[in-house]
Amino acid sequence: QYQYHPNYAYSAPLVGASSRPDLSYVFSYPFNLYRTPGGEPWCPSASPNQPPLFQCKPAIRCSPWFIELLYNPWWCTAADGSFGACCPDVYKTTSSVARFPESSKLTAMPRDITKEEMTRAVTVARQHVEEISAFEWHAWSNMLAPWQNSAAYSYSATTYASLIGQQQGWKGLQSVEASRKLASLLKLEPEYAGFALQHLCVRETALSSICREQPKCNASALYRTYDASCNNLDYPNWGRSNSPLERILPPQYADGIWAPREWPGLPPVDSVSRIVQDIDYPDNQLTITVMHWGQMVAHDVTHVPTFRTLNNSAIQCCTGDGKYLSPERTHPLCFPIDVAHNNEFYGQFGVTCHDFVRSVIAPREDCKFGYADQLNQNTAYLDASVIYGSTEKVARSLREYVGGRMRVTIIGGDYVVLPVDPNRKDCITDEYGSECFVGGDQRVNQYTGLTVLHIVWLRLHNKYANQLSVINPLWDDERLYQETKKIITALFQHITYNEYLPSVLGPNLMEEYGLLPLTSGYTYTYDPAVKAQITNEFATAAFRYGHSLIRNYNELWLDDTYANYGGELHLKDWYNNPKVLFDPIVFNALIRHFITGTAQNFDENVVDAVHNYLFKSPYQSWGLDLIAANLWRGRDHAIPGYNFYLEACGSKRAATFDDLLPIMRPAIVEKIKYLYKSVDDVDLFIGVLGEWAIKGGIVGPVTSCIMADQFARLKDGDRFFYEHGGQPHSFTPAQLDAIRSMSLARVLCETSDTVDWMTHNVFWTPSPMNPWVPCYGKDIPRLNLNLWKSTY
Numbered sequence: 001q002y003q004y005h006p007n008y009a010y011s012a013p014l015v016g017a018s019s020r021p022d023l024s025y026v027f028s029y030p031f032n033l034y035r036t037p038g039g040e041p042w043c044p045s046a047s048p049n050q051p052p053l054f055q056c057k058p059a060i061r062c063s064p065w066f067i068e069l070l071y072n073p074w075w076c077t078a079a080d081g082s083f084g085a086c087c088p089d090v091y092k093t094t095s096s097v098a099r100f101p102e103s104s105k106l107t108a109m110p111r112d113i114t115k116e117e118m119t120r121a122v123t124v125a126r127q128h129v130e131e132i133s134a135f136e137w138h139a140w141s142n143m144l145a146p147w148q149n150s151a152a153y154s155y156s157a158t159t160y161a162s163l164i165g166q167q168q169g170w171k172g173l174q175s176v177e178a179s180r181k182l183a184s185l186l187k188l189e190p191e192y193a194g195f196a197l198q199h200l201c202v203r204e205t206a207l208s209s210i211c212r213e214q215p216k217c218n219a220s221a222l223y224r225t226y227d228a229s230c231n232n233l234d235y236p237n238w239g240r241s242n243s244p245l246e247r248i249l250p251p252q253y254a255d256g257i258w259a260p261r262e263w264p265g266l267p268p269v270d271s272v273s274r275i276v277q278d279i280d281y282p283d284n285q286l287t288i289t290v291m292h293w294g295q296m297v298a299h300d301v302t303h304v305p306t307f308r309t310l311n312n313s314a315i316q317c318c319t320g321d322g323k324y325l326s327p328e329r330t331h332p333l334c335f336p337i338d339v340a341h342n343n344e345f346y347g348q349f350g351v352t353c354h355d356f357v358r359s360v361i362a363p364r365e366d367c368k369f370g371y372a373d374q375l376n377q378n379t380a381y382l383d384a385s386v387i388y389g390s391t392e393k394v395a396r397s398l399r400e401y402v403g404g405r406m407r408v409t410i411i412g413g414d415y416v417v418l419p420v421d422p423n424r425k426d427c428i429t430d431e432y433g434s435e436c437f438v439g440g441d442q443r444v445n446q447y448t449g450l451t452v453l454h455i456v457w458l459r460l461h462n463k464y465a466n467q468l469s470v471i472n473p474l475w476d477d478e479r480l481y482q483e484t485k486k487i488i489t490a491l492f493q494h495i496t497y498n499e500y501l502p503s504v505l506g507p508n509l510m511e512e513y514g515l516l517p518l519t520s521g522y523t524y525t526y527d528p529a530v531k532a533q534i535t536n537e538f539a540t541a542a543f544r545y546g547h548s549l550i551r552n553y554n555e556l557w558l559d560d561t562y563a564n565y566g567g568e569l570h571l572k573d574w575y576n577n578p579k580v581l582f583d584p585i586v587f588n589a590l591i592r593h594f595i596t597g598t599a600q601n602f603d604e605n606v607v608d609a610v611h612n613y614l615f616k617s618p619y620q621s622w623g624l625d626l627i628a629a630n631l632w633r634g635r636d637h638a639i640p641g642y643n644f645y646l647e648a649c650g651s652k653r654a655a656t657f658d659d660l661l662p663i664m665r666p667a668i669v670e671k672i673k674y675l676y677k678s679v680d681d682v683d684l685f686i687g688v689l690g691e692w693a694i695k696g697g698i699v700g701p702v703t704s705c706i707m708a709d710q711f712a713r714l715k716d717g718d719r720f721f722y723e724h725g726g727q728p729h730s731f732t733p734a735q736l737d738a739i740r741s742m743s744l745a746r747v748l749c750e751t752s753d754t755v756d757w758m759t760h761n762v763f764w765t766p767s768p769m770n771p772w773v774p775c776y777g778k779d780i781p782r783l784n785l786n787l788w789k790s791t792y
């Protein structure tokens, strides 16, 4: 029978976090359910003679209703003998993405442009880029670049632009400068400039080479391409790496083209950031896995880099001790954050300037002039690019080219971690630039907890590739790699939609947007008209909600008794420093914390590891401020204020600050009232932190609206989404069914070395509905790879 781990004391009952209302009305039949001794499935019925209301399923398939199950612990024995639960079937999904249909915002051009005017604009654009290059030459000869081991340097590693990204960025700059020149020639007001100029095509000018050509697609290909091109056969560049972000609402650039959203009355982000407090307030239900998984998802779908110099070095915007550089030494692409002298934290160190470089912009996808859009150098689809890479070059460099496996580093004979790149110099280490891991995403070394998940998925890939090679001895390396990658990607998607998203958005909204995985059968909601691009609002604000879940440290539990404590791994001491993971004890100890450690509550409080010590190096006593950076990034990208999204998401726009009270916590409304002049100015990200939670979820109405729209795009707009049927590459019904019983718990069981006990749902803390079960038993279903045995 089910037992709790003998030595682990959880505090029951784990219900009733303030942000989570009682949802037990969903299950309004107050039956007690007992697991029958004979192991038969048994779920409650409305009255004694009626059939059960719900089917008994492997418990992980009821993950979206986890909270309801806490209130009504309806457990049973599933048909396969595993720990089961009773919950409704999901049999229908509504296709839902059209929340933000593309509307034409084009305004007319006041007059035509002559050939000479166009030539002049293009020349000015080119000159501008040359001026930057001249500046850089000067700066370089004066050795103006962040020093290794500084916070600015680690920051530049996180926002690193690959060479393709950099090239796209310089093209984008030319297009922007030409647009600016054209806008001034035509005397266009900022409000119209970015739109009117979209009547002009880059293709017919001397800048035509900045236009990205369309790849040729093989419509019957069975696997995703490395860079996600040709996922959409009608628009082969949609979702492709190194293409521009999408927008829900048009930008509010001060000049209509690319000048940051800045005007009198907008408060300094430094003072908005100080609304946020460094209070330690743990969530009592969600584990730190919700945070770590969120970051993996973020790093799969979006990476907006910042500009680098033409010779590929980081750009320095402040002095090493946090003061402004003189204007003639400040790079034109710098956008440093102003820190007040009396800042409650930075004041003591005399820091008045935070390094910040503008985001790389991309040439517009439609080859038109107009306002700037930022570049996403990762594939937008949730395609496990975080493991495999977003370009052919990176993906190939990570493959072993034997047995379908990925490259690894093996330590001490059997401890497997990520490959190390001796040429990578962006990690903090004792010895200059050694021991930096590489993975599918550039930010793999950012924090130890994140790196652990990279290692977990790398190991799972190789384990499954090895097993498949035994099941299918005739498969060559390519086939083993692609089939394994396809399975891994499906698991990555399934865990996100089945376990992760419901814990953040709640089951009701998931259902409303058609995001819940089906109980059986295929989805047929693939729609090539759905643009699976990442929205700028999602990347700069809504999905950064996760920054509020971060904790200051991970606990190290040395074995499964949870009696031996190995101390703490403090985020602020381990930025960009994966060295501890060369020790298997730390890797396994961190996985134990994933299962038991709580996330921070989602609220306006953010721990000081990211508020005051972001990227702190061992040689500094302060770091950067992630909250200020998020807000400043929003202004760099000219994201309109929160109020406009309230309207876009179907509510009424607030006319006064007090109108926000039903939606936002009063303490936040009080504070922003004093900071902002107009309610229209309130930055989107601070709204994200201040909203009341929606039913069953942790984030608020606007945040969840932007998030649900995004994940609906990534489902209905992804031709290769794991549940879609009717495609040449669709899984068989049996394979799909097997994937649906899989969980992150099983993945951690398979990939850890010494962790043998697990809860079945690692996104939630241990509780009666989430009991401890052994990995070797039946309770956490395995993937039956024999279903992938092929006849050819």
Ligand code: HEM
Residues within 6 Å of the ligand: 158, 159, 290, 291, 292, 293, 294, 295, 298, 302, 303, 304, 305, 446, 447, 538, 539, 540, 543, 544, 545, 546, 547, 549, 550, 571, 610, 626, 629, 630, 633
């Ligand atoms: C240890 C934890 C984390 C750290 C240190 C961290 C740090 C950062 C930093 C430095 C940036 C770039 C800021 C900028 O210049 O604009 C960023 C961006 C971002 N973060 Fe986090 N983050 C963490 C966890 C998370 C989590 C848990 C989520 C979501 C659930 C998340 C979502 C994002 C997103 C969506 C972006 C924008 C990425 C892009 O488009 O390039 N982060 N984070």
Ligand SMILES: [Ca+2]
Residues within 6 Å of the ligand: 300, 301, 302, 378, 379, 380, 381, 382, 383, 384, 385, 386
């Ligand atoms: Ca991706």
